[in-house]
Amino acid sequence: GNSVTQMEGPVTLSEEAFLTINCTYTATGYPSLFWYVQYPGEGLQLLLKATKADDKGSNKGFEATYRKETTSFHLEKGSVQVSDSAVYFCALSDPDNYGQNFVFGPGTRLSVLP
């Protein structure tokens, strides 16, 4: 079945540090890949997405590239801010496998210190 693995947190960085959160997936078809963010006390918000190999999703300074050869979708940001402190979820949706709706990774908690 489909699954998503991402690095376990928590991740603690200083402001302006470089961020990488690793995400790898297993899918039987050709999934779309997503990063969602959950700020403290809030719901899940779409951060970025990519629907096919080599696509790069980007938003708010975050980027992730769909790498089919390594089945990865790592999230990066060049300079984090305190306001980026949140839990980040990698997810996939497989259009060829209707029985598996959105599958989420376990989430990675990021804390950015001033």
Add this chain to the structure above:
Amino acid sequence: EPEVTQTPSHQVTQMGQEVILRCVPISNHLYFYWYRQILGQKVEFLVSFYNNEISEKSEIFDDQFSVERPDGSNFTLKIRSTKLEDSAMYFCASSNRGPGNTIYFGEGSWLTVV
């Protein structure tokens, strides 16, 4: 920007009581979902709903759960006889297309069973 809205934002209920969580999906969306997140754990799929019927459900979605779209705007999740382990954040989501496409989440309903 259109959004998914959920009520209540927080509910405390006695074990064994029935609970109904309400959602108003984005108006032109056709696919509806419920997910849950037990505190500190991953986001888990419960059920998807399309064309006025359940299209997929997980093992979690047993006989004590039911969903309904009673009118053209609301989408509800009913838990018939709550258990302590039902305490979680419940997220409603909707999409205008099926698997492989972005789904949009509400802010969540935090259910505490005591």
